[in-house]
Amino acid sequence: MxxxxxxxxxxxxxxxxxxxxxxxxxxxxxxxxxxxxxxxxxxxxxxxxxxxxxxxxxxxxxxxxxxxxxxxxxxxxxxxxxxxxxxxxxxxxxxxxxxxxxxxxxxxxxxxxxxxxxxxxxxxxxxxxxxxxAHADELRIDLDPSPGVTFAMIREAAAETKALLDELGVAGYPKTTGSRGIHVYVRLRPEWDGVAVRSAAVAVARELERRRPDLITASWWKEERGARVFVDFNQNAPHKTVFGAWGVRADPQARVSAPFAWSELAAIDPAELTIATVPDRLAAHGDPWAPMAAERQSLEPLLELHRRDVAAGLPDAPWPPVYPKMPGEPPRVAPSRARRAPSA
CATH class of the missing domain: 3.90.920.10 (DNA primase, PRIM domain)
Incomplete structure (x- = not known):
């Protein structure tokens, strides 16, 4: 090597x-x-x-x-x-x-x-x-801890994510972020662009919020999230990057953004996954993401959720501020500011 x-x-x-x-x-x-x-x-x-x-x-x-x-x-x-x-x-x-x-x-x-x-x-x-x-071949579901969210809550949100993907016949592969969250990856056939993948991610976030509004939020605006796990759909916007699997974080303990098996979810502890422990763990148990490369999947089951939301009259979710105004996007203003704005 x-x-x-x-x-x-x-x-x-x-x-x-x-x-x-x-x-x-x-x-x-x-x-x-x-x-x-x-x-x-x-x-x-x-x-x-x-x-x-x-x-x-x-x-x-x-x-x-x-x-x-x-x-x-x-x-x-x-x-x-x-x-x-x-x-x-x-x-x-x-x-x-x-x-x-x-x-x-x-x-x-x-x-x-x-x-x-x-x-x-x-x-x-x-x-x-x-x-x-031209084609995004990964959907990244980012389970992001808002203030007050514990890692036990992140684990629970990950379990809900797996249940939804299982229902849709989509295989997701989890990893720790190396910090306080979990990412779930879906490897796709290279047939869709970043806009389509983001639309699917928005639909996943909204469906998870419907199922567990006590635990999960799809609210882009921080003032609306509360102490809930935010599914950051905009991590799938075109040109966005995500901290890579197996990468070592800038942390004194040298934590790793480590892939793990779903069977480990209840016990996984990001603090234990470091530069000092991950190589031995890999040698002992192998790569939990090994099947992912051969399992390129369709985005259609998730886009069907998106089409259902569009048919129900839901607008697009807000895009990050660095992006130009996108078709179908609602006003890019925090709800509290919108309420204070004088009427025309």
Missing amino acids: GTGTGAGEVEVLDVAGRQVRITSPGKVIFSARGETKLDLARYYLAVAGPLMAAMGGRPVLLQRFPKGATGPSFFQKRVAPTAADPWVTTTVVSTPNGTTSNALVAADLAHVLWAVNLGCLGFHVWPVTAADP
Whole structure:
């Protein structure tokens, strides 16, 4: 998979037919146990197969922490090969306002470790491949904790999500976010664009709220959510990225956004899924997402929920503020502000 040679301030790893330099390999990145930059690189070597199955061939947004996990960070979308690394692969991506840039493609593990050497903690992954940017082949159901929401409530919302997907004949695959939430992924046939996938996500969020309004909300406006789990449908808006599976968070404990099996839901604890534990867990139990790549599915059962809502007269849900006004979207104003606005 990869071997290291070198001394002093540079470690050279032979990965995917490339030589990737890890500068300052002994630099402590995670303070809780003292893991270093080289430890982070070795973690990704240990989870290489599942990592590449999840994000291989996709554009990624890099979140860089030059001073380690507890230091300042910045996002880097624009990437360019250098004279030292001419093999670095990029692809053109677009922002909601149409600005384009060349983003890194996770073409192989060498590209991942190249980014690690830049201090990347967290790969934010596009739901498209570089080879087919017109079609979103992943639906990401983001179960987001509002203030006052416990992880037990997130687990319960995930169970409701699975029950709905099971009813519709759709297979979903869960992972921790590496923080306080859970993501459920549905791998799709590459036949739908991001607008259609977001419409399906809006319909899922609304259906879950109907079933468990005490626990789950589809309200975009924070003032309406209360202490409920928010299903963040806008994580599926075109050009949005989501923190990638198997990625290590910028956390002193080096928590991992770790895939898990549905049978583990009742006991899964994000605090126990770290750079120190996930490789052994993978070696012992295998990749819980292994069937996902071969299980490309139709979006139609979820779009049918969307069509039902449209027929019932429901408007589109609000889009994020960085997006242009979209067809069928209601006024993009918080309900409390709308109530205060003078009548015409």
